[in-house]
Amino acid sequence: MSTPTFDRTQSPLIFDLGQDGRANKYVEDARPMTDFLPKSLLRDELPLPDNSELDVMRHFTKLSQRTFGIDLGFYPLGSCTMKYNPRINDAMATKREFAQLHPYTPDELAQGALQVMYELERSLSSLFGMAAFSLNPSAGAHAELAALLIAKKYFKDRGETKRDKVIVPDTAHGTNPASAAMCGFKVISLPSDQRGRVSVEEIKKVLGDDTAVCMMTNPNTLGLFEDHIHEIAQAVHDAGGLMYYDGANANAIMGNVRPGDMGFDLMHLNTHKTFTIPHGGGGAGHGPVGVAAHLVDYLPTPVVRATPKSNGDINAAPSDRYTFSLDFDLPKSIGPMRSFWSNFAHAVRALAYIYANGVGGLKKVSQLAVLNANYIRVKVAEFLDTPYPEICRHEFVASAQELKKETGVKALDLAKALLDHGMMAPTMYFPLIVPECLMIEPTETESKETLDQFIGVLREIVEEAKRNPEAVMAAPVTTVVGRVDETRAARNPDLKWEPAQA
Amino acid sequence: MYTPHTEEDIRAMLDAIGVGSLEELLKVPDAVALKAPLDVVPALPEYQIARRFEHFAKKNTGVDYVSFLGAGSYRHYAPPAIGALAMRGEFLTAYTPYQAEVSQGYLQAIYEWQSYICLLTGMDIANASVYDGATALAEATIMALNANGRKKVLVSRAVDPNYRAVLKTYCDGLDVAIDELPVTAAGTTDLDALKHAVASKEYASVAVQTPNFFGNIEAFDAATASVVRESGTVPIAVVSEAISLAALATPASWGAEIVVGEAQSFGVAMAYGGPYVGFIASTKEHMRRIPGRLVGKTVDKDERTAYVLTLQAREQHIRRERATSNICTNQAHCALIATIYLALMGKTGLHDVAALNLQRSRELATAVSSVDGVDLKFTAPFFNEIVVDVHQPAANVLAKLQERGILGGVDLGPWYPELSTCILMNATELTTTGEIDALANALGEIVRVHANV
Amino acid sequence: MAQPADLLYSKEHEWVRLDGDTATIGITDYAQNSLGDIVYVELPRVGKQIDQFGNVGVVESVKAVSDLFTPIGGEILEVNAALDADPAAVNRDPYGDGWLFKVKLKDMNEKDNLLSPDDYEKIAVE
Structure with missing residues (x-):
């Protein structure tokens, strides 16, 4: 008797499809491997399924239909900046001359790629008030690590090795303390004040000659602008420390205020958030790391150098008057963060987006991102608590704490109910200091109609929670699966398909 | 670009929030306010963005060279079905699940x-x-x-x-x-x-x-x-x-x-x-x-x-x-x-690709080592890359190959000073016999000229 | 659930069962209840010297981790290896099958720093 299995017909694994003899013919036949290597060096078998191309097309098309992306609906995921991903960016990034360019192509045969990197680097430096950026790190957390390694090396070179404390507000992203720990720094968690901000008095209490870096997000993860940032930066600098800007929320500030002018020495960007690179299900990201003038020598390698052409056409665009090269020779550099120069295809996308907007357009982008967030905030405040009822930036937090007391319906339930209405859930239970937190970031690419629809749906769910809480707690009911047994997944990890035992 | 707001929308939303203007909404303390104009590339309409990137693309002339570059990044055949599936918007525009x-x-x-x-x-x-x-x-x-x-x-x-x-x-x-x-x-x-x-x-x-x-x-x-x-x-x-x-x-x-x-x-x-x-x-x-x-x-x-x-x-x-x-x-x-890729290739396709890499790289090894003054540096069994000793600075030989439209491989000197006369060469299923012959001929000319000097 | 009367407790919600110079340690019913479904317990190596109230490991539930502090110091004699396969035992039977580790005491006086069942009860109901 065979053991019954769960309903696999709903979406079989690729390993359950396929038949020997159904292989596609992409390359010609080769001679047997044993002609080239002794059998002892070769593997015994290769237990992968052979599938027809049509079966593969249907399999992954079906998987795509079981996946929610921005193209399908509103995606108000706080701190993640899920804005529209323009297709011109992908069309440019996948051009043959970019996609098929080998990283060891000599500089003189890769001038276009280097020019893209140079123009992006210069644009970011100007937009955010930094002396220079390196496009080397692969993602935000990776760039954060690079920045802290820069700080560590900088203090080491100055003989200030006892600077081993990193100050992180309690509203910070989890990557901040984790990155600090990877550099051997000790983390000091700083409580936020009543206004949801870092207070100058509190930070002064922990500053000292052991202060290395103060890591801040501005606007912070509550969506609030740290209005004492100038005094905070002053105090940290007076203590001999460096200021680090977590750029996850950079979509709120472009063309309006710059980290460099706020007093930050180091920063990172998540260009996959702010500059419309598609998230692709969680990566690949792209995380430029920027520094003020005194830290330029420590950037990860390589950096792009521009040399004026002797016979440059003075009518050409400014960057067309240079030749470009990759410079690996930075004696003080922390070294490379990854194998090759950059997530280059993403640099193409980010630059295409900057071209689509220019300075004026990017300023408008941030203004409208802030407008959208505040509009939802004032409307949502009519039926949910907003613990910080003041002008926010690109995102804000609401709390389901009172609703939970009243009805038993939690932030999680509200989020799951939104899924039944074809909308993504907001970020939940973050930042940690707000109970039953919903963190909502609409982005500027959404129309007023979409925002009104979201507000209406959320209002309806909250009203339903008061009438019939069980119905909300049962959501989602229209998705391909209902709520998932995460405890079972974690207690008995099943992390891969296993061939059937003979 | 990519903002759908009408002037009426903006007015209505500002009114709902209770502020007079976008500037008021984004007000920051004077001490940190933006002072200088920003030097950022100019805004272009979409068709001109495409032209600008075509201009960049044309300067990447290296893609048209015969290439034996490997060393951690490899040229393999990728069926177009991959792009058709992977670029679907549901996958492309999703966040972490x-x-x-x-x-x-x-x-x-x-x-x-x-x-x-x-x-x-x-x-x-x-x-x-x-x-x-x-x-x-x-x-x-x-x-x-x-x-x-x-x-x-x-x-x-x-x-x-x-x-x-x-x-x-x-x-x-x-x-x-x-x-x-x-x-x-x-x-x-x-x-x-x-x-x-x-x-x-x-x-x-x-x-x-x-x-x-x-x-x-x-x-x-x-x-x-x-x-x-x-x-x-x-x-x-x-x-x-x-x-x-x-x-x-x-x-x-x-x-x-x-x-x-x-x-x-x-x-x-x-x-x-x-x-x-x-x-x-x-x-x-x-x-x-x-x-x-x-x-x-x-x-x-x-x-x-x-x-x-x-x-x-x-x-x-x-x-x-x-x-x-x-x-x-x-x-x-x-x-x-x-x-x-793995689903499309299956065990048969993947096996054939691997076998072809073994085969082509051996054809490459045979061709270059038959050139006078060029030897294989090592004797261990290899997969699809070889180290070729040209007995003169590798950088010079690579530069001369480049003049003939060939990217001959990677100079090992910068990482291994003792291998400064050696080139790391790669062949894959995409490498043709004609390309291998062209490389061997060019190497013959370059090394012979050097020997005569 | 009432606190078992034959145990001592810490403010960090651990319990201790003393048997001569050996102590068996676990987390309280209150602690397992507030953590939710426990999926993994990271315990110290056998033979390791630990100090009273020191951090010795981590208890993981699906979406939270909490530090595990030892209520008493000494040398780790044994850890509950069965929890690797069955971490749910900590939820099911926190004072029995869900015990965490055993310690050979270095200082009997340390038990004076612990709470009686009644005193712990006052903390756990807050």
Whole structure:
């Protein structure tokens, strides 16, 4: 008797499809491997399924239909900046001359790629008030690590090795303390004040000659602008420390205020958030790391150098008057963060987006991102608590704490109910200091109609929670699966398909 | 661009909020307000953006050269079906699949990726991917440091120099020292030196790459692995050319505890260096230390099969400063591309690609070594790359090949001063007999001219 | 659930069962209840010396981790290996099958720093 299995017909694994003899013919036949290597060096078998191309097309098309992306609906995921991903960016990034360019192509045969990197680097430096950026790190957390390694090396070179404390507000992203720990720094968690901000008095209490870096997000993860940032930066600098800007929320500030002018020495960007690179299900990201003038020598390698052409056409665009090269020779550099120069295809996308907007357009982008967030905030405040009822930036937090007391319906339930209405859930239970937190970031690419629809749906769910809480707690009911047994997944990890035992 | 607001919308929304203007909404203290105009590229209409990038693209003339470049980034055939599937908006515009109910498709694809990596490496578990092969090695090293609490690591000098450089960047942060193992005249890691070194019981891990940076297949075997394990050192296998996994004995079969590598060869564009996709696979005993996302299979409340991100309590968003890695993103979209590639190729296609790489690289080796004044540097069995000694500065020879429209390979001198007359050359299933003949002819001319001077 | 009367407790919600110079340690019913479904317990190595109230490991539930502090110092004699396969035992039977580790005491006086069942009760109901 065979053991019954769960309903696999709903979406079989690729390993359950396929038949020997159904292989596609992409390359010609080769001679047997044993002609080239002794059998002892070769593997015994290769237990992968052979599938027809049509079966593969249907399999992954079906998987795509079981996946929610921005193209399908509103995606108000706080701190993640899920804005529209323009297709011109992908069309440019996948051009043959970019996609098929080998990283060891000599500089003189890769001038276009280097020019893209140079123009992006210069644009970011100007937009955010930094002396220079390196496009080397692969993602935000990776760039954060690079920045802290820069700080560590900088203090080491100055003989200030006892600077081993990193100050992180309690509203910070989890990557901040984790990155600090990877550099051997000790983390000091700083409580936020009543206004949801870092207070100058509190930070002064922990500053000292052991202060290395103060890591801040501005606007912070509550969506609030740290209005004492100038005094905070002053105090940290007076203590001999460096200021680090977590750029996850950079979509709120472009063309309006710059980290460099706020007093930050180091920063990172998540260009996959702010500059419309598609998230692709969680990566690949792209995380430029920027520094003020005194830290330029420590950037990860390589950096792009521009040399004026002797016979440059003075009518050409400014960057067309240079030749470009990759410079690996930075004696003080922390070294490379990854194998090759950059997530280059993403640099193409980010630059295409900057071209689509220019300075004026990017300023408008941030203004409208802030407008959208505040509009939802004032409307949502009519039926949910907003613990910080003041002008926010690109995102804000609401709390389901009172609703939970009243009805038993939690932030999680509200989020799951939104899924039944074809909308993504907001970020939940973050930042940690707000109970039953919903963190909502609409982005500027959404129309007023979409925002009104979201507000209406959320209002309806909250009203339903008061009438019939069980119905909300049962959501989602229209998705391909209902709520998932995460405890079972974690207690008995099943992390891969296993061939059937003979 | 990409903002749908009408003037009426903006007015109505400002009124609802109760502020007079967008400027008022974004007011910042004078001390930090923007003072100077910004120097950013100008706004262009979309058709002119396309022209601007066409202008850049035309300057990447290197794509039209005959190329023998490899060294960690490889040119392989990628069926167009991959792009048709991977560029679907549902995949492209999704975030990390936190909401499992509306992310079952992507979660299943990542589960399939994890399964493929386990089948290819022979290991028990694999994660949802990391940035690239080099960072995979750094993260695996941190796993080993956490496993046994030691403060030194060992790495073969035949591991990709970029990987070693990244490992050093990470180890500098952790105050961990790195010692390197020498390479023998045959072009593989000196295993006697390895066994001697681990006997000190000071090393958390030892990393060996196969095929190594020179293309040679390491002689690391189960006997060596058991010496390493008995010393309490974690053996890490590094694979930078993933196609080799279809041909060579699995790292599991010769005793690796952690296998890391780069899966760019599975359909991911070379794209001047990224994005690529690293993998980490390990034995079960390291499951709790593996960094990054993991997808597990479970059930929903009605006992239907479902997939979900699992073992999340290992990760930074929960552990914060107690996390063993800060990694947040994985390379989901590149991993998806690789998964589709493997599904399309199947065992037959992947086997044929691997066999063709063996075949073409041997044709290359035969052709160049028949040129007077050109020799193969090493004698060890190789996969699809060879080290060619031209007995004069490699940089000169490469420059002259370039004049003839050929990118002959990578100059080893900058990383290995003793190999400054050597070129690392790669051949794949896409390399033609005509290209190999052209290279051999050009080498003949260049080396002969040099000999006559 | 009432606190078992034959145990001592810490403010961090661990319990201790003393048997001569050996102590068995676990987390309280209150602690397992507030953590939710426990999926993994990271315990110290056998033979390790630990100090009273020191951090010795981690208890993981699906979406939270909490530090595990030892209520008493000494040398780790044994850890509950069965929890690897069955971490749910900590939820099911926190004072029985869900015990965490055993310690050989170094200083009997340390028990004076612990709470009686009644005193712990006052903390756990807050």
